[in-house]
Amino acid sequence: SFCCLSSSRLPKFAEPHLLSLPSSVASRALVVPSASMQYDKELAAATKAVSLAASLCQKSQKELLRSDVHSKLDRTPVTVADYGSQAIVSIVLERELSAEPLSLVAEEDSGDLRKDSGEDTLHRITKLVNETIENDGSYGASLLSPEDVCRAIDSGKSEGGSFGRHWVLDPIDGTKGFLRGDQYAVALALLDDGKVALGVLACPNLPLASIAGNVTQENVVGCLFYAKVGSGTFMQSLDGSSPVKVHVSDIGNSEDASLFESYEEAHSMQDLTSSIARKLGVKAPPVRIDSQVKYGALSRGDGAIYLRFPHKGYREKIWDHAAGCIVVTEAGGVVTNAAGQPLDFSKGRYLDLDTGIIATNQKLMPSLLKAVRESLEERSSSL
Numbered sequence: 001s002f003c004c005l006s007s008s009r010l011p012k013f014a015e016p017h018l019l020s021l022p023s024s025v026a027s028r029a030l031v032v033p034s035a036s037m038q039y040d041k042e043l044a045a046a047t048k049a050v051s052l053a054a055s056l057c058q059k060s061q062k063e064l065l066r067s068d069v070h071s072k073l074d075r076t077p078v079t080v081a082d083y084g085s086q087a088i089v090s091i092v093l094e095r096e097l098s099a100e101p102l103s104l105v106a107e108e109d110s111g112d113l114r115k116d117s118g119e120d121t122l123h124r125i126t127k128l129v130n131e132t133i134e135n136d137g138s139y140g141a142s143l144l145s146p147e148d149v150c151r152a153i154d155s156g157k158s159e160g161g162s163f164g165r166h167w168v169l170d171p172i173d174g175t176k177g178f179l180r181g182d183q184y185a186v187a188l189a190l191l192d193d194g195k196v197a198l199g200v201l202a203c204p205n206l207p208l209a210s211i212a213g214n215v216t217q218e219n220v221v222g223c224l225f226y227a228k229v230g231s232g233t234f235m236q237s238l239d240g241s242s243p244v245k246v247h248v249s250d251i252g253n254s255e256d257a258s259l260f261e262s263y264e265e266a267h268s269m270q271d272l273t274s275s276i277a278r279k280l281g282v283k284a285p286p287v288r289i290d291s292q293v294k295y296g297a298l299s300r301g302d303g304a305i306y307l308r309f310p311h312k313g314y315r316e317k318i319w320d321h322a323a324g325c326i327v328v329t330e331a332g333g334v335v336t337n338a339a340g341q342p343l344d345f346s347k348g349r350y351l352d353l354d355t356g357i358i359a360t361n362q363k364l365m366p367s368l369l370k371a372v373r374e375s376l377e378e379r380s381s382s383l
């Protein structure tokens, strides 16, 4: 048994105001959307897509079989839920925004599913996707074939870039956390001319109440964060409570800051992050969480600093940061590379970045940058 989002429980957003105007007004060609209306339609579609994908992941996480997990060429795991989530988001965006051509930059592709060895897996994914769409009820009863599902997944092959609109998706960010039964996120963002215009982050296992200090009494889990450029960041429960505006921590003394980093030791140079923490005088041990859930938790002030320093040679992908980045910046935070420059999402599927990513509030950024610079210098002189 599982609990699925019915469409009536899905978050509702105001439709663009144009739709409620008399047709004589609506049809005037020169109605320029105000800043507050801009991207409303896209945000509503993104929220629906991510909520449905999250319900697919929740169902799958409960029922996961050994045979549902595979290894990709880069030796990272992928599950039926990663593929299913990507198919759902692609299908919902396509149906909700059919007036515009869809460009989607997403992590997975159907290559392995189209091989003979992938047939079984593809059937399980198709079943999951159809059940999720059927449960939602807003798209009638037409069943998708395995080929439809492969095609939906492969619409994520766009290269992105600095012109026009591109959706950016990580269908499951933190697959290793997902497999452990821990934290993971469904992360969707929209780039407009190379800049992040909106982001939606579903965190199905994140408690609604703060996880500051790595403890929580709260047993209600499942958060949805969303942010639109210039409009702040909001959080609601995944099953549709009314949204609350969130803000990053206002701590100004780094000794009191708590610090997030990857759960997976292999994803980050923890000797470097502990050197940075020592320089800042941070007293609390680091809180280790998988995926962009760290950005969500940071945006509501559960911690004050996020450090990410992958090992040499690892290339960061845009879908691992675009949604999280706008969720934090619209909540008043700052996200930069190790040198303090903003992240550049306009260079294609990868972030053009060689050292690391740091996020914190405005007050702590100067001392954080100094600690990062000193730790990196010490490290390079000792190598």
Ligand SMILES: Nc1ncnc2c1ncn2[C@@H]1O[C@H](COP(=O)(O)O)[C@@H](O)[C@H]1OP(=O)(O)O
Binding pocket: 076, 107, 170, 172, 173, 174, 175, 176, 261, 262, 263, 264, 266, 267, 268, 289, 290, 291, 292, 310, 311, 314, 320
């Ligand atoms: N060797 C690696 N170093 C850094 N990040 C990695 C590595 N391998 C996979 N990832 C990606 O790091 C992110 C998880 O980050 P975190 O370390 O913050 O939990 C995911 O995007 C994961 O991909 P995936 O989306 O496939 O799970």
Ligand SMILES: [Mg+2]
Binding pocket: 076, 077, 078, 107, 175
């Ligand atoms: Mg992956």
Ligand SMILES: [Mg+2]
Binding pocket: 170, 172, 173, 174, 319, 320
């Ligand atoms: Mg990822």
Ligand SMILES: [Mg+2]
Binding pocket: 082, 107, 170, 171, 172, 173, 174, 175
């Ligand atoms: Mg992923």
